[in-house]
Amino acid sequence: MSYSGSGNSGGGASNAGGAWRNDGGVEPHAFDPYLQPELFRGVLTRRVFAFLIDLVVLSVPVILGYLFIAVFGLITLGLGWALFWLAWPVTIVWAIVYYGASLGGPHSATMGMRVMDLELRTWYGAPGYFVLGATHAVLFWVSVSFLSPLVLLVGLFNGRRRLLHDVILGTVVINSSVRTQVAPAARSY
Numbered sequence: 001m002s003y004s005g006s007g008n009s010g011g012g013a014s015n016a017g018g019a020w021r022n023d024g025g026v027e028p029h030a031f032d033p034y035l036q037p038e039l040f041r042g043v044l045t046r047r048v049f050a051f052l053i054d055l056v057v058l059s060v061p062v063i064l065g066y067l068f069i070a071v072f073g074l075i076t077l078g079l080g081w082a083l084f085w086l087a088w089p090v091t092i093v094w095a096i097v098y099y100g101a102s103l104g105g106p107h108s109a110t111m112g113m114r115v116m117d118l119e120l121r122t123w124y125g126a127p128g129y130f131v132l133g134a135t136h137a138v139l140f141w142v143s144v145s146f147l148s149p150l151v152l153l154v155g156l157f158n159g160r161r162r163l164l165h166d167v168i169l170g171t172v173v174i175n176s177s178v179r180t181q182v183a184p185a186a187r188s189y
Contacts, residue, residue, distance in 0.1 A: 030125030031172055033159030039174040043161045046116040047173060053112030058098060062091050096134045103133025109176065119176040132169065139165035 033040050066087060073081035102110040108127040109119045120128045120136070128136075143151050143164050155163045160172050 029123050029160075029172075031121070031123075031160065031174055033161075036178075038178045040159065040161045041175065043118065043173055043175065044155045046118055046175075047113075047155075047163075050110065050112035050116040050118055053115055054098075054110045057111045058095055061094060062087075065090065096137060099137035100130040100134030103128040103136060104130035107176075113173070117175055117177050118173050121172055121174060123170045123172060128171070132171065136165060136169055136171060139168060 031039050066084075069080060069083045069087060072083065073079070099110060102113075103120050106127075107114055107119060108121065113119060120133070122128070122132070140163070147164070151164050154167070155161045158167075160166075162172055166172060
């Protein structure tokens with residue numbers, strides 16, 4: 001065994017798996033766009049359609065909620081319309097719970113992503129979890145709101161077709177049917 005690191009890692013080098021490592025213990029990406037290009041083929045286009053499907057899925061309960069409040073307001077002679085101030089915060093909570101639960105669920109995909117045969121994975125291959133899914137949605141909306149929709153062009157300039165919020169969170173969206181055929185199992189440490 002050889003060691004070529006600086007040795008300044010707080011008590012010496014680490015011996016991970018019987019071999020000295022110089023990379024700080026960071027594993028390589030689980031999905032390589034050059035060795036497995038089929039994982040990333042058409043991902044950006046499919047993400048757009050998945051997003052549109054998810055907008056419909058998110059909008060239906062919101063529209064039904066607004067209709068309920070409107071009818072409830074008529075029945076209560078206007079008193080029920082006071083609930084309209086709750087509609088916007090409930091809409092945001094609904095969207096965060098939807099993305100968190102679906103991206104953190106067993107398929108690691110929202111309804112739109114499942115229809116378009118996509119799934120979210122961490123850079124090292126593990127499936128998503130609730131907090132990651134919720135953060136993924138919030139960071140997407142924040143980046144598009146403050147940096148304009150042109151920030152989505154970031155996906156055209158990298159091999160993994162990752163958007164800005166994917167890069168920040170360390171996630172990647174891949175073709176799920178292809179992953180089950182070629183990708184190695186997720187590493188868990």
